[in-house]
Structure formats: structure tokens, C-alpha cells
Amino acid sequence: MKKRISLLLIHTMLISLLIMLMSLFPISVPVLAAERHIPLGVVESVYGRNTTSQFIYFGKNKGTDPIKWRVMAVGDDKATLMSEYILEYSNYGISANRNWSDAEICRYLNSQHSFASGGFLTTAFSSVEQAKILIYSNTEESRYNSPGTFTPNQKIVLPSLDEVKDGGTFGMNESDRAALEAEGFRGTPNDVMYKKSWWLRTPGELYDAALSVRSSGSIDYHGNYVGDRLGVRPAFKLNLFDVLFTSDAAGNGVKTGTPNSMLNRVVHTNNEIKLTLIDSNQGLVSAATTSKYIQREDTEIEINYQGAITGTNQYLSAMITDNSDALKYYGTIKSLANSEDGSGTAEVTIPRDFEDGWKLKIFTEQLNGDYQTDYASVPVEVTLTAKSKQNSPGGGSSSSGRSSSEGGTSTLSLNAEQVINRLSKDGKVAIINLFKEYMPYTFFSTDLTLEQLKVFTNNKFTDKQLQEILGNPQLLQKLGIDDSMISRTVFLKPIHNPSFTDVKLDHWAYGSIIEAASLGLVAGMPDGSFAPDNPLKVADTFVFLDKVLLLNNITEPKLPRSTVELYINDKNHWAFNHMASIGSKLSEETLMTISQLGDAPISRELLAQVLYEITKDRLEATREVRYFTDIQSSSYKEAIDYCVSTRLLSGTSSTTMSPQKALTRGELMSVLIKLESMLK
Structure with a gap:
């Protein structure tokens, strides 16, 4: 007999931290059963090449051939892998x-x-x-x-x-x-x-x-x-914290996506495995039971879901784990190939041999084929409880960390501090490293935004928990984040009714200079002049550019801080944060060139390269590239053509760009105002 039980969806991000509670599953001797099954592996520590060595397929050499890695060591939620072959x-x-x-x-x-x-x-x-x-x-x-x-x-x-x-x-x-x-x-x-x-x-x-x-x-x-x-x-260390589970690298036929409400029993098998990784880009599904009790028979549960990512090889999947979090059943329950599959219903059958306290976990999954890594969302879990004569619908007490509604609906309610306390040492180190490496150098606000904090905490918290952290900075300290990792706050000082003794109304850059001063991007000299013809060094140039980017909420770095500070390393320099902020948005090759300038002025062609790298894909070309006789041999011709086509730069004459000429204060003000207008 099958009894259909309806599941109610709750907000998608409410319980995304549940994956932190999962661990890798113990392995037994290889067994092949006659029943439907999904072969399961586990990352374990085996030394040397022998019949029990374990191998993981991960990545593709030259983007084409799956790479076979030997597991050399496992510990502290990470595995050390070395390529089995010369690549x-x-x-x-x-x-x-x-x-x-x-x-x-x-x-x-x-x-x-x-x-x-x-x-x-x-x-x-x-x-x-x-x-x-x-x-x-x-x-x-x-x-x-x-x-x-x-x-x-x-x-x-x-x-x-x-x-x-x-x-x-x-x-x-x-x-x-x-x-x-x-x-x-x-x-x-x-x-x-x-x-x-x-x-x-x-x-x-x-x-x-x-x-x-x-x-x-x-x-x-x-x-x-x-x-x-x-x-x-090559060798590397793999973070096992986000490995949802492992399976045969190839040939089992079960993990290729044949949706069925009947899940497959998990059976342990050979030593060549692939991984299913938690991916924050996968759609998250949330659910709660409308009844706490399930008949001790094969019971078909109806799933209502929303917000699932759809597309080729996308599925709604389910697993059942026992009281020790070992994986017992797994299967795909619905194809999400079409856009209309993003919300809907699916069924999963709970096998009659489940025990009280086992958990049903629902997630979206991208299956990528033999020898290739699969991706999954953070699972949503429902605790299974057998129905008996003593049980009554909606009765029972709530478990630790959970609350029960009148109808028996159960949802996770851990707070941010509880999540922090459950993080492994490596989990905290991973978050600290993200702060150290990718925290922007400058902000206009003293506070992190929710989206920034979500990235820096490695998607380990729900939005509600992140709001708790934003409201209580001491929780950041519990994560191991100190003030040195936080960005410098920048304040603009607009000048009201600016005027400069050497910039008259008929000066070619008058409008740009006055507007830049009004916005607080630039100030004049102590004697009341502006010195529009003075050449600019890197420090001033990057300070001005960084302020324009901050005005338009462009803060994300391309390079980690450890790379930036190989080239911009004087933290006592008055413009260090601004210089490092722009430097973090450049290619390492350009950053190296910039660092070699020292106190020399920056050239017009090098400015073009900087503008090209910090605005590429943000600006549209609005005029045809013009032919300049003096840029054909420039290393920065592509960047100059881009800046001309987007109207950021103009020539010094109808046929010349003067690429190696030192950039002046007046010229940069013209660029800044154009850039500010285009980025809005």
C-alpha cells in the first residue's frame, strides 16, 4: 500500500547550511548486488600504488581528457591528490x-x-x-x-x-x-x-x-x-567539506539520469570514483513535512518545489541517510530539462526499511557523465519518523535546533553563532583565506553588504544568519576575521562652487575639471591652482580612477591580494589602498609594468591599457576606430582602439594619439567624467 503525503515548500535559502552537518560515508568491502543500486565510494587515506589504492577523476587535461588522481593522504576535511600520470x-x-x-x-x-x-x-x-x-x-x-x-x-x-x-x-x-x-x-x-x-x-x-x-x-x-x-x-589539496557524495567514475549506468520515484539502494564498489560537489550556483529546493509520521510501508511522498535551476542534464534528486549520516538510498526523481520545470511537483518513495531519525534530502543536480564531476545544490532535509499507534498526526516534540508548527511542519532554525561553532577548522580557514585574498581594498561604506559577505563566507550561511553577522561584528571575530582584513572606507569631499586660478572658462578641460571637483573626485593645489598640464604619477591616477569606480559600486577584484602585494607592497604609502584596489582589477602583466614605473609619470597608452582592463565588458563601442599614425607599433594598440571606440580617449590631433606622452591632470579629468557618465 502506498500513502501519499504532501510536502510544503519554504524559502529557498532557509536551510542552506545543512550540508555542514554531512560527513563522508564509511566504505566497506566491494559488493555488487542484484538489486538496483548506486555504487558509492569514499575519499579515504591509502598510501602507495597497490590493489586498494583509491583514485579520483577530477578536471580535464587541456580541457579535454579526464585526469586521474591518486589519493595520497586524507585528514582535517581535505585530501591530498597527485596525478597518476605524467600530463x-x-x-x-x-x-x-x-x-x-x-x-x-x-x-x-x-x-x-x-x-x-x-x-x-x-x-x-x-x-x-x-x-x-x-x-x-x-x-x-x-x-x-x-x-x-x-x-x-x-x-x-x-x-x-x-x-x-x-x-x-x-x-x-x-x-x-x-x-x-x-x-x-x-x-x-x-x-x-x-x-x-x-x-x-x-x-x-x-x-x-x-x-x-x-x-x-x-x-x-x-x-x-x-x-x-x-x-x-601536479598535486593539490581538495576541500572535502563540499563533497556531497562520491560514486563510481564510470560504467554503473545509475547516475546517468533516469528519473524514478523509487530510489536506488547504495552499495559500495570499486576504487575509481568521481565526485558530486556542492555548487552555490545550483538552484536550492526547500521543503517541510505536513505530517511528522510515515507509514511503515513503501510510502510515496509528493514534493512541491520552486526555484530549481533547469537545463541540459539538470535533475531533481533525493537521498536518504541513516542516523550516522551514511548514505542508504539515492536517485534522480525528475528531469529539469525545460524552463517550465523550475517549479512543480515530483514523487519519491520512502522504502519500508527506514528507521526513525533517518533523513530524506532533496537537491538539484547536474549530471555530467562518466569521469566528470557532478554538481548539486545544498540539500534540504526532512527527518523521517515511523507512524505507530502511539503517534498522532501533528503530535510529537520538536528536536534540537528545530521548531514544529501545529501541523507538524519541521524547519531548521540554527542561528549564526551555532553555525560558526559547527564549522570545521578547515571551514573557518577557507573563509579567512577568502577575506584575506579577495576582500576589496576600498569601500564607500563602513559595512559589508549581504552579497559581499555571502561570497566571503563561502556560501555557508543563510541570508538570515548573514544578517545576524552584519548586525553583530563580534561574530566575524569568532570566524577569525580581524580588522586588517576589512577594507579602507573612502569618503568623498565635494567642493561647492569650485574655481581654480589657472583654469578659466575657455580652458578646453574647464567643464570636466569643475565637475570632478564638484563630485569630490579631485581637489586643487594648496595655492588655489589646479595645474591641469602637470604630468600624473601612478598614485594620483589610481586614486582618481578608484573613486569613480567606487561611485559606481565596482569593487570586486580580479587578482588575489597575495598577487597584488607582490607589486604594490608599501602599505605605509598614502595611496596604498587606492593603488592596490585598481591593481587588483588588472592583469598581472599590466600590474607588473605599473609597479616598475616608480615615480615616473604614467603614459597615455598605459592609461589606455588600464582603462581597457577595468572597464572591458562594461562599456559599448559607440564610434568607429580611427587610424592614428603613431600607434601602429604600440604594445597597447588594442587598448587604445578600445578607448577611442568607447569615447574615453581622443587623439592629440586628427592623426596622432601621442601614446608615450605623459598623462596630464587635465586629460585625466576629461576621462573621469566620461567614465562616470558611461558607468551610470
């Missing part, structure tokens, strides 16, 4: 550079400098996968048999000597270290003797050498010249 061949560095954090291979693996958009991190992993990769380590490491240390504080690294040596932390031996090339990979070393040899991140004893592993698996303690092309086997 490509590369030099370690150029110009005899064996310093890991400045080496060519480090920059390539982490998509830094000239590899910003074409490096390994950005081409191998989706944005969701990238967000789950942690900074590898903040612990200093020694160079091999030579003085000095370095810190591998990047996301993607090469393995170190201490990790892969006999008796090292990865538990490897010589046969374990012998590497094969990834299937389908066609890269080549620069010498046949280096085929299947691969780099370690540990610098060697000579100034131009880094350690490596030979094709036999033995370690070359002398190291190789950093200009040689050896194999690359």
Missing part, C-alpha cells in the same frame, strides 16, 4: 630560476602572469572545481642540501622530495614513483633520456637545478637543469 612535459624555469614560487612551472600550474587564462588551473578545472581546491601549504620547506626556504602557498604544486621519497609522507617507493604518460598525451621531453622522468618542486643544491624522479622511479638527488623539459605530475 605533459615542461621546463621548471627560465634564466636558471630554481625558486619554486617564481618558477615558470609554478606560474603555469597556477595560471599566473602570462598564463592567467591559459595555465593549468584555469584550463583543467571548472570554476566550481577551482573553488574546492585549497592553498597547498603555508609551511616553509627547505631546499635540498642548500640554504634557504620557500613556501608552496599556491593551489597547484609539484610533489616535494619529502613527500615522495622512500618513507616520505606519501608512502611511496621506487616502483610507486615510476610514472606512465596519460593516455592520449603526445607531449615530448627535450631529450629521450628524460622520457617518463618528472619534476619535483624541491630546488636542488645548484643554483640552476631542481630535483626530479627518473623513469625508473629512482630520485635524482643531483637534480636536473631547470631549462630541461621533464614530465609534470
